[in-house]
Amino acid sequence: GENVEQHPSTLSVQEGDSAVIKCTYSDSASNYFPWYKQELGKRPQLIIDIRSNVGEKKDQRIAVTLNKTAKHFSLHITETQPEDSAVYFCAASRTGGSYIPTFGRGTSLIVHP
Amino acid sequence: DAGITQSPRHKVTETGTPVTLRCHQTENHRYMYWYRQDPGHGLRLIHYSYGVKDTDKGEVSDGYSVSRSKTEDFLLTLESATSSQTSVYFCAIKSDTEAFFGQGTRLTVV
Numbered sequence: 089g090e091n092v093e094q095h096p097s098t099l100s101v102q103e104g105d106s107a108v109i110k111c112t113y114s115d116s117a118s119n120y121f122p123w124y125k126q127e128l129g130k131r132p133q134l135i136i137d138i139r140s141n142v143g144e145k146k147d148q149r150i151a152v153t154l155n156k157t158a159k160h161f162s163l164h165i166t167e168t169q170p171e172d173s174a175v176y177f178c179a180a181s182r183t184g185g186s187y188i189p190t191f192g193r194g195t196s197l198i199v200h201p
Numbered sequence: 202d203a204g205i206t207q208s209p210r211h212k213v214t215e216t217g218t219p220v221t222l223r224c225h226q227t228e229n230h231r232y233m234y235w236y237r238q239d240p241g242h243g244l245r246l247i248h249y250s251y252g253v254k255d256t257d258k259g260e261v262s263d264g265y266s267v268s269r270s271k272t273e274d275f276l277l278t279l280e281s282a283t284s285s286q287t288s289v290y291f292c293a294i295k296s297d298t299e300a301f302f303g304q305g306t307r308l309t310v311v
Contacts, residue, residue: 092230094243097241099207120298122298122300124300130304131291131302131303131304132291132302132303133302134300135301137298137299177206177244178241179300181298183281183297183298184297185230185231185296185297186232186251186257187261188234188246188249188295189217189245189300191243191244191296192243193241193243194243194244201260
């Protein structure tokens with residue numbers, strides 16, 4: 089089955105800095121890579137995703153890059169703000185309802201004002 | 202929100218008692234999942250369902266059972282709760298790509 093490794097487990101930055109979270113996956117058949125944000129006491133929610141036919145995707149201050157050859161993908165947050173503080177999960181899956189997403193262990197991002 | 206609710210939201214129970222958590226969806230999704238979330242372990246799959254009466258085990262299924270008698274409801278039962286099952290439990294439904302999570306149930310076994 090799929091195995092997803094996520095690093096770092098904790099990331100502390102100053103407001104305005106950039107933050108990068110990295111994930112690797114094992115199953116070359118995976119073609120869908122979502123990122124979820126979980127604020128304290130709340131449910132994980134999708135913030136951005138990327139499919140294997142795309143190398144990079146941006147949405148305002150967040151971007152995701154994918155290297156299929158190396159089987160790794162990364163989340164980039166620029167100009168971090170205190171409200172970016174949360175736990176971020178990466179996941180790997182295949183498109184199609186029957187495929188179960190496999191999650192990384194999460195990264196706790198702390199943005200200091 | 203994706204129309205997925207969990208009940209109860211919080212529960213404290215004693216070791217050895219059975220506990221049932223409920224997940225209810227209004228989206229008519231075929232696939233439903235139960236995860237547990239623990240510090241340092243992320244989201245680990247307990248059981249999942251691919252239709253009414255069709256369920257299968259995930260990576261941490263020992264001590265848990267599930268049932269799905271209707272499309273909209275997916276029940277997770279701890280047959281005899283242990284302290285190691287103290288956790289936050291999330292139910293999820295999945296479209297073609299995105300997973301939508303319930304609000305979570307914080308379960309404490311004392």
